[in-house]
Amino acid sequence: MTSFNVSPIVPLEADLRAMLGRCGAANLSNVLLKRGFRNTFLLGLKSVSGTTDPMVGPAFTMRWIPAREDVDSMDLYSRNDSLHRRAIEECPPDSVLIMSTGNDSRASCMGDMMALRLKMRGVAGVVTDGGFRDAPGIRSSGLPCFELESSGPATPIWLHPVEFNTPIGCAGVPIYPGDIIVGDGEGVVAIPRGVVREVAEEAVRVAEYEVFVAMHLRRGRSIYGLFPATYESRFEYQKWLNDGRPGASG
Numbered sequence: 001m002t003s004f005n006v007s008p009i010v011p012l013e014a015d016l017r018a019m020l021g022r023c024g025a026a027n028l029s030n031v032l033l034k035r036g037f038r039n040t041f042l043l044g045l046k047s048v049s050g051t052t053d054p055m056v057g058p059a060f061t062m063r064w065i066p067a068r069e070d071v072d073s074m075d076l077y078s079r080n081d082s083l084h085r086r087a088i089e090e091c092p093p094d095s096v097l098i099m100s101t102g103n104d105s106r107a108s109c110m111g112d113m114m115a116l117r118l119k120m121r122g123v124a125g126v127v128t129d130g131g132f133r134d135a136p137g138i139r140s141s142g143l144p145c146f147e148l149e150s151s152g153p154a155t156p157i158w159l160h161p162v163e164f165n166t167p168i169g170c171a172g173v174p175i176y177p178g179d180i181i182v183g184d185g186e187g188v189v190a191i192p193r194g195v196v197r198e199v200a201e202e203a204v205r206v207a208e209y210e211v212f213v214a215m216h217l218r219r220g221r222s223i224y225g226l227f228p229a230t231y232e233s234r235f236e237y238q239k240w241l242n243d244g245r246p247g248a249s250g
Contacts, residue, residue, distance in 0.1 A: 009058050009092045009165075009178055010193075016200055017094075020182050021054040023203035025189040027210075028182055031203045035195060042171035042188040045127065045146045048135050055144035055183035057096040057124030059175050059190065062087045062164040064101045064109065064130070072156040083161035088114050090164075093122030096181040100168040101130030107158035108151040112137025119143040127181060127188055129171040130159070146188050212237050215247055 020028070029041040062083070077084065091097045097118065099109050110126060112134035118126065125144035131151025132138055138145050148171070165177045173190050175181075180191040191199055213227045226233050240246070 009060055009095050011092075011094060012056070012058055012180060012196075016180075016197060017056050019200040019204050020056045020180065020191075020196075023182070023200065023207050025182050025184050025186040027206055028191060028199060028203050029189045031199050031206065032189070032191065032195075034202075035199070037192065037195075039173055040189050040191065042127065042129070042146075042173050042190065044148055045129065045171055045188050047144065047183070047185070048132055048138055048147050048150065049125075049141070049143055049145045050139045053144065055096060055125035055146075055181070055188075057094050057181060058092075058193070059098045059177055059179045059181050060087070060091045060095040060165060061168045061170075061175055061177050062097065062099045063162055063166065063168045064099065064104070064159045065162050066104070067107075067156055067158050067160045072160050074154065074156055077154075077156045083164060084109075084155065087161070087164045088117055089121075091118065091121070091123050094124050096124050096183075097126045098168070098170055098175055098181060099126070099128040099130065100170045100175075101128060101159060102169075103129045103148060103171065104158060105131035105147075105149050105151045107131075107153040107155050108133035109155060109159055110138075110145075112141060115143045115145060116141045125181075125183060127170065127183065144183060146183050208241075209237055211245075211248055212240055 032040045101109055109128050109130045110132050115138045119141045127146045129148050131147050131149050133152050135150055167176045175190050178193050180196045182189050
């Protein structure tokens with residue numbers, strides 16, 4: 001088994017968590033693109049848990065390689081020094097466990113009992129570019145989980161855990177420990193920790209402007225001069241804010 005020291009994950013500030021939960025993964029990826037970050041959206045992943053609540057938290061990473069018969073077995077998998085089992089017990093509360101399989105879904109990298117344990121420990125969610133098993137149980141646990149596709153075969157058949165809390169690639173996106181992961185009905189996005197506050201603040205402004213736009217579109221207004229924003233529409237939007245957002249729902 002691999003042995004190494006694990007650096008602590010810095011918790012996400014409560015105000016940032018609240019802001020990011022309002023923004024939407026696609027919105028956040030667009031704001032990141034404006035800052036030159038082109039590869040932040042984990043394409044092809046979908047929610048297995050069925051939850052509509054946003055998943056937000058710092059990344060606690062785990063990397064897998066293909067299994068080998070003289071190393072991987074169910075007996076070895078069940079040992080307490082298994083890196084897989086350690087990751088379930090050591091992923092910090094409010095973090096997102098994000099597991100890289102190299103887009104290999106031939107075996108599951110988690111099932112419902114591990115999902116339930118993570119939920120009870122206060123982990124924010126799980127992301128993999130592989131697959132999970134026991135989808136009904138994962139859904140009943142209430143833990144937000146995102147995967148490439150469901151996978152039933154036992155983990156040691158195809159997957160071997162080699163390290164956690166180190167840089168990984170997941171669904172083709174570089175993820176460093178502590179990067180902020182946001183997942184929702186649109187998918188999953190990874191935000192470099194150093195820009196998360198400025199990204200969150202701008203994304204909230206974008207999301208709020210879209211509330212204003214949607215209100216007018218429902219009234220039959222043309223998209224011209226409204227979306228994307230113009231100088232005139234921004235002035236109108238600011239007045240709407242100053243007046244207390246009249247006509248907005250929610």
